Each structure stands twice: as structure tokens, then as C-alpha cells.
Amino acid sequence: AELNVRESDVRVCDESSCKYGGVCKEEGDGLKCACQFQCHTNYIPVCGSNGDTYQNECFLRRAACKHQKEITMVSRGPCYSVMLSVLIFFSEYEGSGTEVQRKHSKCGVCKYRAECDEDAENVGCVCNIDCSGYSFNPVCASDGSSYNNPCFVREASCLRQEQIDIRHLGHCSDTDDTNAVGKKDDGMQYRPEVKDASDQREDIYIGNHIPCSESFNGYCIHGKCEFIYSTQKASCR
Incomplete structure (x- = not known):
């Protein structure tokens, strides 16, 4: 079994400080909140409420225990599929004369x-x-x-x-x-x-570094060409 131990800020472990499937275990001179989950490795992705994709639902529960933070399953499947559906919704929504459009009128869309x-x-x-x-x-x-x-x-x-x-x-x-x-x-x-x-x-x-496009072929004599979003310029590394 995989054992993840979360260090507590105080040397107290009880039901209020060790939640989400955690168990108080003796370690050294105190008690620690241990998360013991035997998760299978089958890839059945789920999307967590924190925006992360987990290998399966067990890994999501283990993460909630490890961080002692509530993480719920938003949907089955990777998170990006949820994100894309939201983008599609708003792209169709922007042309309807709504408050969203008026708010961004000075910038266009x-x-x-x-x-x-x-x-x-x-x-x-x-x-x-x-x-x-x-x-x-x-x-x-x-x-x-x-x-x-x-x-x-x-x-x-x-x-x-x-x-x-x-x-x-x-x-x-x-x-x-x-x-x-x-x-x-x-x-x-x-x-x-x-x-x-x-x-x-x-x-x-x-972050904001990606490989240069074909239009920058020959830009770097030595090293790799990278395009930097923030400056909208290419650089060599």
C-alpha cells in the first residue's frame, strides 16, 4: 500500500484534523495523519473540483486526504473536456448583446x-x-x-x-x-x-515559452528558438 503522511502544524491528530479517509498513526513522539489507499492503476480519468485530472476516482480521494482539502469529482473524463465545453458556451454567448459584451466593448472581443x-x-x-x-x-x-x-x-x-x-x-x-x-x-x-x-x-x-514557428527557421545559429508570449519576441537558448 502506498503511504502518504501529512505533517500537521500541531502535534495533535483527531477526526477534525485528519479527514477524507485519513487515519491517525503513531510516528516518533507524536501522531501523524496517514493516507493509506490501495489504488488500482487502471486509467479511468476523472476531473476534480480543483481543476486537476486524476488517473481514477481513488487517486482523487487520495489527493484529498493527502492535502486535507475537499476535492470532489466534477465529471468523468479529463478536465480539459469540461473546460472546452465552457469555452464553446461563452464563444456562442458573446454575440448576444449581453453584459459580458458591453463590459469588453473597448477591447472588442x-x-x-x-x-x-x-x-x-x-x-x-x-x-x-x-x-x-x-x-x-x-x-x-x-x-x-x-x-x-x-x-x-x-x-x-x-x-x-x-x-x-x-x-x-x-x-x-x-x-x-x-x-x-x-x-x-x-x-x-x-x-x-x-x-x-x-x-x-x-x-x-x-508558462509562456513555446517552440518557435517555421517562420523563425534559421533565427538561432546556436541553441533552440523559443517564442515568449509576454514580449511577443523570439529568443535562443
């Missing part, structure tokens, strides 16, 4: 969770998506880039103001076709690839 910064010198759409609290859950996106988790894909869509979909879990491979965007009815098979959180390969792009 801000899509993909971007907000209109009317107080800035150059009024425009800004992205305030914070991905710092999301766990390592690599995915391959339709732009051919690998991201540390689905949140960074949402951030990329917001910053570029264009739709970027998640193709599959795990890093992008050489066989991924960046021109083919997977849709529900296109017959493409969803092939999840579960990676260990310790896998920190070079082709994982964190």
Missing part, C-alpha cells in the same frame, strides 16, 4: 478567459490565468507543443487569442500531426500516456 484592461495606456485583452497551483500532468496540444498541465494550454490560448486544444495526455511525439486538430467526430482515438511527475524533459515548455 476578449476570448479564452482574457479580460479587458481598460485602465491600461494601450487598452487591450490581458490574461490573468495563474497556473502555479496546478500539479504536473503533461499534455500534448494541437499546436504541437507539450505543456506541464492543461492550465498552461488555457494560458496559451488566452495569450494568443486562438483556440488550442489538448490532443492527448503525455508529451507530444514525432508522430503527432500539428495540422490535425482532434474533434469529437473525427474518428481519432484518444490515447492517454501517463507520465511520472519526475519526468522533466527538455521538450516540456513551462
